[in-house]
Amino acid sequence: MSLAIANQTATDSDGFGAACRCITAKMRKSQRFAIFLVHVRGIDRYCAVHGHADGAALLEEFQARLTELAQPSGVVARMGMRKFAVVLDNLRNAGHMRLAAQKIARMLDAIVGADEQSRLGAIIGATNGGDGASDAPELLRRVEIAVLDGRRKNASFNFYEPDTADEILLDWGLEKRLAQAIEDGALEIHFQPKLELATDRIVGAEALMRWSDPDIGPISPDVFIDLAETTGQITDLTHFAIQRSCRQVSAWKATLGSLNIAVNVTPSLIGNTEIVDAVRSASNIWDLEPDSLTLEVTENALMADREAAHRVLTAIRDFGARVSIDDFGTGYSSLSYLKKIPADELKIDRTFVMGMLADRGDYKIVEHTIGIAKSFGLSVVAEGVETSDMLVELQRLGCDYAQGYFICRPVGADAFEEFCRKRG
Ligand code: C2E
Numbered sequence: 001m002s003l004a005i006a007n008q009t010a011t012d013s014d015g016f017g018a019a020c021r022c023i024t025a026k027m028r029k030s031q032r033f034a035i036f037l038v039h040v041r042g043i044d045r046y047c048a049v050h051g052h053a054d055g056a057a058l059l060e061e062f063q064a065r066l067t068e069l070a071q072p073s074g075v076v077a078r079m080g081m082r083k084f085a086v087v088l089d090n091l092r093n094a095g096h097m098r099l100a101a102q103k104i105a106r107m108l109d110a111i112v113g114a115d116e117q118s119r120l121g122a123i124i125g126a127t128n129g130g131d132g133a134s135d136a137p138e139l140l141r142r143v144e145i146a147v148l149d150g151r152r153k154n155a156s157f158n159f160y161e162p163d164t165a166d167e168i169l170l171d172w173g174l175e176k177r178l179a180q181a182i183e184d185g186a187l188e189i190h191f192q193p194k195l196e197l198a199t200d201r202i203v204g205a206e207a208l209m210r211w212s213d214p215d216i217g218p219i220s221p222d223v224f225i226d227l228a229e230t231t232g233q234i235t236d237l238t239h240f241a242i243q244r245s246c247r248q249v250s251a252w253k254a255t256l257g258s259l260n261i262a263v264n265v266t267p268s269l270i271g272n273t274e275i276v277d278a279v280r281s282a283s284n285i286w287d288l289e290p291d292s293l294t295l296e297v298t299e300n301a302l303m304a305d306r307e308a309a310h311r312v313l314t315a316i317r318d319f320g321a322r323v324s325i326d327d328f329g330t331g332y333s334s335l336s337y338l339k340k341i342p343a344d345e346l347k348i349d350r351t352f353v354m355g356m357l358a359d360r361g362d363y364k365i366v367e368h369t370i371g372i373a374k375s376f377g378l379s380v381v382a383e384g385v386e387t388s389d390m391l392v393e394l395q396r397l398g399c400d401y402a403q404g405y406f407i408c409r410p411v412g413a414d415a416f417e418e419f420c421r422k423r424g
């Protein structure tokens with residue numbers, strides 16, 4: 001390759017080739033260099049708000065500044081809509097590489113307006129030019145892995161580490177399968193009935209996602225929700241769960257009467273008002289009363305960014321939907337904070353409920369949580385109710401609702417309907 005492009009910016013279509021040529025030339029000359037892959041986060045959202053022309057202009061400006069940084073002998077290659085490979089010379093050690101990454105992140109910040117800074121950002125993966133890589137494509141593969149690993153760790157800068165590569169590739173396979181499942185509509189929602197203890201009636205259900213891969217078989221939601229969280233697929237999954245649940249509850253109006261459906265929302269989505277729009281739009285589309293929908297958020301979600309969580313949950317409740325604090329007792333929220341939580345319900349974590357008759361400590365936690373809920377005017381749900389003795393004791397303690405295998409396991413929509421019919 002000619003070094004003619006080395007101090008220029010490569011265009012979209014030949015980004016990969018240009019980066020390879022430049023890297024190969026440097027490898028041949030045994031030059032010292034570092035490669036960064038800059039993945040711009042949040043650009044889809046930016047385009048949705050400001051339009052594609054503004055989004056494209058922003059990325060072009062960023063590319064121009066990266067090119068300046070790479071002067072005189074580095075290269076910048078665009079590797080796709082939101083990714084740039086940057087090859088820089090003369091970075092002597094990891095500290096220098098980290099400084100360069102910080103500089104790149106600040107360059108992006110400087111282009112974006114202050115109100116967008118928290119929404120747009122970069123994940124930068126890096127590796128050294130040497131490090132025993134056989135060729136240029138291998139080095140570019142390593143920085144891709146560094147970016148994916150950074151995303152998993154929630155780190156904005158990440159060095160390539162051979163040990164994590166295998167893990168990432170495994171996740172990568174699963175990530176692709178999950179993306180396919182989302183696209184094919186292969187995910188399902190199961191419903192677990194929620195029993196009102198005062199009336200002995202089923203008043204609603206928790207929506208729990210199910211995924212069975214054709215080759216692997218059923219994959220636990222703990223695994224794929226966690227994966228979706230690190231890959232950015234969680235928003236799609238959650239919106240799907242909300243839409244499907246609302247559609248189902250709307251259909252059940254005719255057969256079972258009105259029910260409340262509780263959908264789980266992971267902490268990362270509670271910092272952003274997008275979830276409020278999703279709730280509003282699903283309720284409208286399926287013509288539901290706003291209080292037919294409950295969002296379950298874990299106690300820890302509230303602790304991560306209190307102000308943002310407060311804003312978002314308040315907006316949910318202002319709309320008329322309900323908020324339930326899931327896995328209550330496993331986090332660290334203080335009583336003084338609890339006083340201010342915009343919530344309607346506490347949900348006692350199943351580990352305490354399951355242990356309440358065998359373990360004095362668990363019993364006390366269940367008892368106190370019910371007391372706390374009452375004193376703050378919240379309703380309280382016990383999940384993980386596996387025996388009739390537990391149910392009787394919860395009733396005695398004044399618990400409002402119960403959920404668990406003793407009542408019914410999570411089941412498909414038809415089985416849920418049948419269960420409710422039989423129960424009368
Ligand atoms: P979770 O929100 O605490 O959900 C309750 C879990 O307890 C479910 O596990 C349910 O099947 C299980 N369970 C219910 N009753 C009993 C019982 O009597 N005994 C025992 N041992 N377990 C019981 P599942 O379905 O495997 O879900 C695990 C977690 O995955 C959920 O915990 C939730 O955090 C997450 N999850 C599931 N679906 C979704 C979803 O649509 N969106 C999000 N964000 N997370 C989801």
Ligand code: CA
Nearest residue numbers: 206264296326
């Ligand atoms: Ca839950």
Ligand code: CA
Nearest residue numbers: 326327349350
């Ligand atoms: Ca729970």
